[in-house]
Amino acid sequence: MARVICLVAYHVFKESVRDKVLYNLVLFAVLMIGASYLIGQLTAGQDVKIIKDLGLAASSVFGLFIAVFIGVGLVWKEVDRRSVYNLLVKPITRSQFIIGKFLGLALTLLVNIAVMAAALYAVLGLMLWLQPGLAKASIEAPVMDPQLLMAFALLYVQLLVVTSVALFFSTFSGPMLSAAFTFGLYIVGHFNADLANFEAVVESQAAGWLGKALYYILPNLAPFDVKAAVVHGQAVSFSYVALTTGYGLLYAGAMVALAILVFSRRDFK
Amino acid sequence: MLAIETERLTKDYAVGFWRPRPYRALDSLSLQVEPNEVFGFLGPNGAGKTTTLKLLTELIYPTSGRISVLGKPPSHPDVRRRVGYLPEAPYFYDYLSAEELLTYFAGLFGLRGAERSRRVASLLDRVGIAGERRLPLRKFSKGMLQRVGLAQALINEPELVFLDEPMSGLDPIGRRDVRALILELRDRGCTVFFSSHILSDAEALCSRVAIVVGGQMVISGRLSEILAFEVSGWELVMADLQPAALESLGSAVRKVTRISEGRYTVEVTPEAEPERIVGELRSRGGRFVSLNPVRTTLEDYFVQQVTARKATAPAGRAVPEG
Numbered sequence: 310m311a312r313v314i315c316l317v318a319y320h321v322f323k324e325s326v327r328d329k330v331l332y333n334l335v336l337f338a339v340l341m342i343g344a345s346y347l348i349g350q351l352t353a354g355q356d357v358k359i360i361k362d363l364g365l366a367a368s369s370v371f372g373l374f375i376a377v378f379i380g381v382g383l384v385w386k387e388v389d390r391r392s393v394y395n396l397l398v399k400p401i402t403r404s405q406f407i408i409g410k411f412l413g414l415a416l417t418l419l420v421n422i423a424v425m426a427a428a429l430y431a432v433l434g435l436m437l438w439l440q441p442g443l444a445k446a447s448i449e450a451p452v453m454d455p456q457l458l459m460a461f462a463l464l465y466v467q468l469l470v471v472t473s474v475a476l477f478f479s480t481f482s483g484p485m486l487s488a489a490f491t492f493g494l495y496i497v498g499h500f501n502a503d504l505a506n507f508e509a510v511v512e513s514q515a516a517g518w519l520g521k522a523l524y525y526i527l528p529n530l531a532p533f534d535v536k537a538a539v540v541h542g543q544a545v546s547f548s549y550v551a552l553t554t555g556y557g558l559l560y561a562g563a564m565v566a567l568a569i570l571v572f573s574r575r576d577f578k
Numbered sequence: 579m580l581a582i583e584t585e586r587l588t589k590d591y592a593v594g595f596w597r598p599r600p601y602r603a604l605d606s607l608s609l610q611v612e613p614n615e616v617f618g619f620l621g622p623n624g625a626g627k628t629t630t631l632k633l634l635t636e637l638i639y640p641t642s643g644r645i646s647v648l649g650k651p652p653s654h655p656d657v658r659r660r661v662g663y664l665p666e667a668p669y670f671y672d673y674l675s676a677e678e679l680l681t682y683f684a685g686l687f688g689l690r691g692a693e694r695s696r697r698v699a700s701l702l703d704r705v706g707i708a709g710e711r712r713l714p715l716r717k718f719s720k721g722m723l724q725r726v727g728l729a730q731a732l733i734n735e736p737e738l739v740f741l742d743e744p745m746s747g748l749d750p751i752g753r754r755d756v757r758a759l760i761l762e763l764r765d766r767g768c769t770v771f772f773s774s775h776i777l778s779d780a781e782a783l784c785s786r787v788a789i790v791v792g793g794q795m796v797i798s799g800r801l802s803e804i805l806a807f808e809v810s811g812w813e814l815v816m817a818d819l820q821p822a823a824l825e826s827l828g829s830a831v832r833k834v835t836r837i838s839e840g841r842y843t844v845e846v847t848p849e850a851e852p853e854r855i856v857g858e859l860r861s862r863g864g865r866f867v868s869l870n871p872v873r874t875t876l877e878d879y880f881v882q883q884v885t886a887r888k889a890t891a892p893a894g895r896a897v898p899e900g
Contacts (some may be wrong), residue, residue: 311690312685313686316682316685316686316834320671320674320682323673324671324673327673371600390669391665391667391668391669392669392670392671393672394632394637394663394665394668395663395665395683395727395730396686397635397637397667398635398637398658398661398663398732399658399683399687400655400658400686400687400688401658401686447790522705546857568633574639576591576637576638577632577637577638577640578591578638
């Protein structure tokens with residue numbers, strides 16, 4: 310059973326590796342991180358912070374693009390092009406198919422995030438090599454700060470949540486609509502905390518409850534963003550990362566379960 | 579145990595977005611397919627053939643009725659391992675080659691290593707695309723994709739294969755190859771269930787057929803039984819005959835064609851007794867050459883059934899009330 314899921318996941322990864330669009334996105338992200346070196350030069354004394362900030366931001370934007378654009382096509386493309394007909398009559402259940410698709414994109418994202426993290430560390434390493442005095446000058450955080458890995462780890466888990474949302478929409482709607490929904494939820498997800506406090510600012514009790522309900526239903530993505538803390542050398546505790554990761558995996562798991570529920574009942578007309 | 583059995587299988591689709599109305603694609607289809615036979619599932623476009631095949635492979639779920647494939651429900655893992663399916667106008671992943679696709683699908687059946695490579699290579703060879711095995715599938719023509727489709731349907735050496743319009747998109751050589759392949763599968767003990775609207779294929783291959791029109795089964799049975807009683811007349815050839823002798827036969831004669839001097843083909847109506855007519859013509863100096871029944875071909879039968887159904891069926895296929 311696990312073998313079948315792995316086969317589907319491996320083929321999602323294989324497809325993305327053979328897809329030129331993905332290379333362009335990753336290349337562009339790496340270029341952006343590289344370019345942050347130049348922008349860093351323009352600011353006196355703040356260059357390391359700028360590089361870290363821009364590097365993490367670029368990774369987050371391009372990671373989002375990859376998660377959404379591949380995610381919304383994962384299931385829809387197979388159904389639309391009818392390749393799913395050949396697959397689903399074989400010894401594979403619909404839930405295995407969905408889980409395999411999700412894990413395949415998770416693997417693709419992992420490789421991409423790793424490439425972007427390596428690129429950021431390479432730029433920082435280059436700076437340190439060019440300006441050996443920098444190590445002493447950075448008082449808030451070391452140049453090659455291992456805390457950056459925490460930021461990348463949380464970014465990855467956030468992208469898994471985004472992927473699961475895109476995958477869920479992809480089981481019943483076309484790519485344009487799915488992408489719009491997913492981007493919408495991504496934005497809403499960053500302001501989710503405001504919904505929790507909605508009742509404090511509105512008179513109507515019903516509106517307050519609605520805000521509360523939406524707060525629990527919609528993904529809460531703000532906690533995954535620890536860029537500012539990491540860049541300014543504020544420690545991100547391991548327990549915070551573990552708790553946030555736990556929430557992210559739970560949310561992604563629930564979305565995958567919903568996707569399975571929808572996909573299992575579908576008629577492939 | 580039957581290879582396929584359906585009992586009053588019905589499928590309704592919802593048509594329309596705001597006020598969906600059910601549309602009956604398949605209506606109470608009861609079908610029995612014996613093991614190791616080539617069964618032709620025939621009908622015009624839109625008759626419900628593909629719907630039936632998708633129900634049998636559980637790509638869609640029935641509205642009502644019962645399905646048993648190899649004695650079990652179609653989603654049973656055991657069934658999945660033992661059947662093959664070629665969808666209509668199959669499409670595969672652009673980014674894979676034919677060899678990679680078959681390797682992928684073989685993996686789903688738990689095949690690995692040398693056995694997997696051997697089976698992939700022999701199937702590619704069998705369907706005639708061994709030379710293009712490393713070419714990406716996006717470069718394949720329709721006919722080549724059809725061949726890949728056949729190969730992937732046979733990757734698990736199935737006991738039962740569903741072929742949806744297996745001849746479509748193929749050139750005459752391709753069609754001949756597919757016919758040979760179907761007969762080869764039958765000889766190997768495989769049950770073949772194929773849908774088609776090309777009747778010559780069915781006549782050449784099937785032991786039994788079912789004809790569906792408008793979602794309903796019109797007839798099912800042995801081809802010889804369906805067509806045997808449909809003698810549409812007699813074709814009598816006589817020699818040394820005077821034209822005047824033919825005139826005396828009256829209404830029993832449908833058509834007379836002169837072949838050469840004194841030699842005629844006489845088409846006699848099915849109601850007339852051919853022995854009496856032969857006797858009469860001989861008594862007038864004619865010499866008997868041959869007498870053959872004119873049977874309905876499957877095509878005649880098909881056209882006749884389809885036309886009759888369309889004439890009697892109400893417009894549309896709304897689901898009956900109540």
